[in-house]
Amino acid sequence: MSRIGQEINKVRLKKGKTPKQLAKALGVSESFVLDIESGKKIVSDDMIGRISKALDFELGPIGLFASDDKFAPSTGNKDSVRPVKKVASVATNEPVQQVWDDAFGNILKTVPVYGYKMDKIIDKKLLPIEKNKVEGYAKEKVFYLNIEDTDMAGFRIFKGDRAFGVLENQIDKDGIFLIEYNGERAVRQVKKLQGDKLLLVYNRGTLITETVSTKEIKIVARLVKLEVIL
Structure with missing residues (x-):
């Protein structure tokens, strides 16, 4: 001892x-x-x-x-x-x-930072674990996403920023999500419409919307907080 x-x-x-x-x-x-x-x-x-x-x-x-x-x-x-x-x-x-x-490992979580493909870790960040959760979410599901384009510039989400995300495969409420659509991954605001319809919204200086069915896209993660790199 x-x-x-x-x-x-x-x-x-x-x-x-x-x-x-x-x-x-x-x-x-x-x-x-x-x-x-x-x-x-x-x-x-x-x-x-x-x-x-x-x-x-x-x-x-x-x-x-x-x-x-x-x-x-x-x-x-x-x-x-x-x-x-x-x-x-x-x-x-x-x-x-x-x-x-x-x-x-019992008090800090090494949170990985990924690009949109999430095929390799590009950076890491230590965050505290409280009651077996990180930032209020299951510690096994959290990560950071490196924003790779200007698709969400109208939402003040710029290329080079990092978004704190949680792995999810369905939408329980409107929000900002990392999705897979037409074989590509992108960050979009997703709103639930009637039936199985979803509204995808992004803004590169001009607001663009697209209506799709839930079967056309794959939800990868919900982005809950933005970390701006100065």
Whole structure:
């Protein structure tokens, strides 16, 4: 057990909280809390702050800790130290990067950035996970879309901007969507009409509309927020 893990465990027990209660307050899994206390997870200053608040006890800015402290006090001479197991030990053959990924995978989501084809990742961005969601959406479905043309300039969506999107395959309400139509992908405002009809709207300086049936297009994702690159 690492020193920071021991401290968290000690304070949690003193406050009469179970690992499950602390995990719920932090918005993480119970196993994540147990791994922190046992020294299996790396803990950041930000997480220390959240734990301090949840336990109503100031743990202090401890920084980033590995799964075990590099050195721990011996039970003999107070000036001596004894080495203990490091994060990437030969016995476990666990890469340091994997430890980092496991630790932050519970609090941060690596959100991919795609072009319209979504066939390869062109960039990545870290966003916080709250209650197993990112920006209020299922973390497995979120991504950023790099706007590739000026079709939506009339909506103040310009080439080079990034739109935060959520994977969807149907329309439950009007909005801005990434769609596939006539073998190509495009961003359009989509409005539901009567029956199985949809109105596609875009604006390159002139408003253009087109009425199609739901069978003619494929809904890829809903775009919910725009990130303007300055």
